[in-house]
Amino acid sequence: MEQALADGFRLEDVAVLCRRRDQSRRVAKFLKERGYDIISADSLSLEFAEVVNLLVAILRVLHQPTNSLARVEALLLVDKVVRGVPPTPTRARRIGEIAKEERSKPFFDELRRLGYDVQEKQTGNLDLYELSEKLMGLFGLLHRREESEYLFRFLDLTLEYSLRFGNNLGNFLAYWDQRKSNLSINAPAGRGGAVTITTVHKAKGLAYGVVIVPWADWSLEPSSAFGGSYLWGRLAAEDKPVAEMPPVAVVKQRKELAQTVLADQYAEEREKTFVEALNLLYVAFTRPRHRLYIITRRPDAGKSAKDETAPATNIAQLLHRYLVSLGQWNEEQLTYVLNHGSPAPAQTNSQQPATSNQFALTNLSTADWEQRLRLRRHASTVFDFSEQQQQREWSRKLHFALRRVIMAPDVERVAGQLTAEGLVSRRERPELLQRLRQVVQHPQLAPYFQPGVIAETEREILVGGAPREDYKPDRVVFEPGLGEGRGRVTLLDFRVPPPEDRHQQLVRQYGQLFKRLGFADVRGLLYYFETEEVVAFRC
Incomplete structure (x- = not known):
């Protein structure tokens, strides 16, 4: 890499082609630790x-x-x-x-x-x-x-x-x-100053100024290390040791197969592996325009000397035999230059990226959006659109929260739910808790929120087979042990001051429906937010 840069090539001219993805990752880690910018499938991940x-x-x-x-x-x-x-x-x-x-x-x-x-x-x-x-x-x-x-x-x-x-x-x-x-980011278009790291397979059809091929020593034979370790052998009927055996046998690819009935199929698989390995070598070695670096391992001196006529089993042996055939092999030499290649192309103005209309963002900041914007997902509970005017916000929030409160201990849970749903902010939660406790602990309201109370919120009553839609009390409390007949029913309604006659009138009308259901003792209770005024009456 350093030699190519010293000779005038740019980082974007250089590509490292690896046989496997794990090798690409190792190269990417190696170069990144040394300060090189890289583009690869893993670098974009x-x-x-x-x-x-x-x-x-x-x-x-x-x-x-x-x-x-x-x-x-x-x-x-x-x-x-x-x-x-x-x-x-x-x-x-x-x-x-x-x-x-x-x-x-x-x-x-x-x-x-x-x-x-x-x-x-x-x-x-x-x-x-x-x-x-x-x-x-x-x-x-x-x-x-x-x-x-x-x-x-x-x-x-x-x-x-x-x-x-x-x-x-x-x-x-x-x-x-x-x-x-x-998951990955998109490769930046036209990004300069970065080395490309990819696999040989993905480099098909591409060309680079300088190509580096590390680990140029992959096997020319079926290898147990990479998925090609098994052979799906087809057995003829006369070759089956047991007649009931299926027509396909899955066996490990070993040299011993050459002495079995699967010898021809094993030879065919070896030939396919050999051709595929050479094709891969051809793709890797034909990607560069100007310069190719090959990094491989030295063949074992003892094994290579035993039988130079035996078929090569990996790319390293092929490269070694090629150097031997050229008369350049030297046991003490580690680097061989077969051709100096063409020099780095001259940099022209057209090759330089245009920057006149580009502006670099030097700072990206984030801020708590709640400081600047409030998003309400329950607009109807905060704003009264029918009258086109905003109601007292806290009264509306309390009114909405009390729909979910059955007993006094529920206020903690309800406050958490409203905070999670975005109706109130985290800063508003303590005040919401305080206001809810103020309501449920009011001397005249506390009995209707005590543990064990039988209560329902926004209770509907069917009139003529259909629910009455014009009005529903906020809270209905049943007290079977009080009053006559089926017990006492108390209708609670939470209102925004000032008090109006129609507030009592709506509760009384709804109370009459409970009387028609057999409840003799029906009472109403109005609570006004802000003033904490309570109005109690019989329906």
Whole structure:
């Protein structure tokens, strides 16, 4: 690589062609650690982006605080990716101690000590997209322009998943583990200054200025290492040792097959493997325009000297025999130059990318959208569209929340639900709890919210076979042990002041329907928000 660059070739002129994907990954890791920009299937994969792995590690700890492996990975990546601090034995011991802690608090305290307050107790109310964006902003990942494409693709992934499957963090992490190898960013069009790393198969039909072929030593024979270790042998009826055997036998490809009835089929498979290996060699060696580098291993001196006439079993032996045939082989020599190739083409102005109309983004920032925008998914519970005027917001929220409260202890659960659904923000939740408790603990209302109470919210009554749609009381409380007949029924309605006559009139009319159902003792109770005024009456 260094020699090609010194001779005038650019990084985008160079391609490394490997036999297998695992070899491509090793080359990509090797070059990336030495500061080379690369383009490869793996370099474009989200799975290998450290900024994405950092986010996933933090998400794992938030989902399973006792996951010690996720704690270790998260802290190591914070040091490497965010802080740029190399690992040391002292730091490794410290991370190990934190990972062994039974509680997750030391982990988050360590992040706070480093200046990154995740606010782990509040993250449960964020959806996947918001949580990911918050972590990116917290760790300053959006300032890393070279990896912003991976971050935006990960944000797209969280949004796509939440829209299709919901915001369950555990399910998303399982989805990530299953799909991460198939997730990647698009290759930047016309990107310069990067080495291409790919497999020989994917390079078919392409050409590069300089081609480097490492590990040019693949086998010319069926190998047990790569999927070609078994032969589906076809047995004629007269060749079956047992008449009941199926017509196909699956056997390992070994030299001993040449002495069996499968000898012809084994020879055919060997020939196919040999031709395929040579075709692969041909593709690799014909990709360069100007220069080809081949990296292979030295053949074993003892074996190569025993029988030079025996068929070659791998590409390394073919290359060795080629050098021998040219009279250039030298046991002490490691590098052979067969042809210096053509020089690097002169750089012209037309080859330089036009930058006059391009503007580089030097900074990408994120901010809490709740500071600037409030999104309400239940507009009808916040705004009164029939009168085209906004009602007192807190009264409307309380009215909506009380529909879900059956007993006084339910207020914690209901406040959490409304926060998760976006009706109230995290900052508003404490005030919502306070106002709900103020209602359910009111001296005149508390009996109707006590544990064990029989209550229903927005109870419908069928009139003439159809539900009455014009009005439903907010709360109906049944007290079988009080009053006469079937017991007492109390209709509660929550209103916005000032009091009006029609408020009582609607409750009384609905109370008459309960009397027709056999309830003799029917009472009404109006509660007005803000003033806390209570009006009790008989229906």
